[in-house]
Amino acid sequence: MQRVVVLGSTGSIGVNTLDVLSHMDVEVVALSCNRNVELLRKQVEQFKPEYVCIGENADREYLKDLPVKVLIGSDGLVELCNLENVDVVVNGLVGSAGLLPSYTALKNKKTLALANKESLVIAGNILTKLSKKVKKEIVPVDSEHSAIYQCLEGRKKEDIERIILTASGGPFFGKDSFEGITVKDALAHPNWNMGKKITIDSATMMNKGFEIIEAYWLFDFGGDKISVVIHPESIIHSAVEFIDGSIIAQLADHDMRIPIAYALSKPRRIKLSNRILLDELSKLTFKKANFKKFPTLAYAYKAVENIDRNLGLVLNVADECAVEYFLEGKIDFVDIFDILRRSMEIFENNQSSDIFAIMDEIERLKREIVELINKDYVRV
Ligand SMILES: NC(=O)c1ccc[n+]([C@@H]2O[C@H](COP(=O)([O-])OP(=O)(O)OC[C@H]3O[C@@H](n4cnc5c(N)ncnc54)[C@H](OP(=O)(O)O)[C@@H]3O)[C@@H](O)[C@H]2O)c1
Structure with a gap:
């Protein structure tokens, strides 16, 4: 057992x-x-x-x-x-x-x-x-990475053109402006019921950015082989494109029990009750990711392209601080993007392959980023 x-x-x-x-x-x-x-x-x-x-x-x-x-x-x-x-x-x-x-x-x-x-x-x-x-x-x-993991099983790396992360787009994908967004608006995810932090990260699409970095490490593909496509229905959880043009995708209801069960039982499957009925799905839609509106995606690609600088650490600490301040009502939703951008520009991360040095680095960065937020963003 x-x-x-x-x-x-x-x-x-x-x-x-x-x-x-x-x-x-x-x-x-x-x-x-x-x-x-x-x-x-x-x-x-x-x-x-x-x-x-x-x-x-x-x-x-x-x-x-x-x-x-x-x-x-x-x-x-x-x-x-x-x-x-x-x-x-x-x-x-x-x-x-x-x-x-x-x-x-x-x-x-x-x-x-x-x-x-x-x-x-x-x-x-x-x-x-x-x-x-x-x-x-x-x-x-993570449902996207579980999907890719399942699509990649038994495949040869050289047969793969790219991996495709799907994204619901969060609650604000179709919105023209981020001005005046409240905590309640940002916590209203259209498809998934998740903890507060990841729900806000979904609204800024930083969650998808983190998933790009996660995919880089899990599957060993460079940024040029990882793409993001908006799929508002969250039925296709992610896909793999092969060099012959075939795409293999994993589809399921949006219920985290499905990827969790697979992680715990693979390669076998556990019987679960959730079903998607293909003949009842009227349509599945796809859109291009909007990097201008959601620069968080570009920040993630930058982190992957400069992997030796471990910008993921800076991005992660800055995001944890910014989301906490937003949830406490101290800063605006739009400030999150600016805090992330500036943190990546300003803060150097002392490289280390020692986990305890990384833990110290997290604490140091937290102090510095909180100081920046208090000085330049907190509403008086
Ligand atoms: N939720 C999803 O559907 C989903 C999907 C994919 C990936 N993920 C990832 O899974 C992780 C968890 O997400 P979640 O949505 O489940 O979060 P969550 O609902 O906020 O739950 C977080 C859990 O961690 C505990 N916790 C929080 N801060 C802690 C701390 N400082 N020290 C020790 N324990 C702490 C919480 O305890 P309390 O309950 O006492 O606060 C709770 O048990 C995140 O990394 C998220 O990105 C989540």
Whole structure:
């Protein structure tokens, strides 16, 4: 029986993962949340893990009558990834908090089912090298990368012309101007129900930008071989074009349980109830991505073209800071684009192949970018 740790079990990916796991013959060894101990408590009662990790020691009280070992903070997450006899770590954490757990899981030769794309955006070089070294795969959970992974299975690299990431375009693709966009507007994604950070990233299309960088690391194709096409229905989750002009795509309902289930069961499939009925789909539409309106895509290609400068790290930290300020109502939606552009211009990233130096770098950049935002963008 597989023994699984679910990091970020109270989030959108985490809840969907537990739903999938409840249909599988697996042992859930550990769960984690940041502050949502109320939901974590219910999950502990249902899945009876041996361990949980929570964000704050003060919340320990809430779980004290349950027969579960409680760990705290980022050290606790790392400890979960160090546990012996764990086979799979599902990383559904959001942001740079996911990096060290991804690294630790791989280092301990666990299969890493990775939703936390930020891990690869920040430190793709380190993680992909480590994955090769320990001969443990990074299995994508992101629906686009799961689709490409499935389309690439058994193919020869030289037969591939390019990989095609589809994008819904988010709530503002057809909008003429970004002026006056509220937090509520930006959180209203047309197709997917996700955590707040990725929902805002979908509205700015930085999420698609991060997926370009993620695809670069996962599939080892340069920026010229990765393209983005807008597909508002989110039925085709991504595709691969071959040198003979054939395109193979993966289609499914927009339900994250499908790619999560594949990551946990591949190459077999788990029976799920969601179906798309091709004869009931009236049409599938495609549009060109608009780089002028969504410069976040261009920022991602720049990061891929200058991969040695690890601009993904700067982009990721700047985005985490900017999105947090936007969600708190302190800056405008349009400011996010400007903060990202300027951060890429201003901030140098001290290159390192040491994960702990990268963690220090994240903290240093956070301080500097927050200072920039406070000085030039925060509304008075
Ligand atoms: N949601 C999707 O459909 C989807 C699709 C593809 C990829 N992804 C990727 O999957 C990851 C998770 O996304 P999500 O939408 O599931 O996010 P989410 O709903 O915000 O959930 C994040 C999870 O991480 C926990 N967490 C947040 N900050 C933390 C911290 N500093 N330390 C430890 N734990 C922390 C949260 O705990 P609390 O609940 O206590 O806050 C929650 O369990 C992201 O990288 C996202 O880009 C998501």
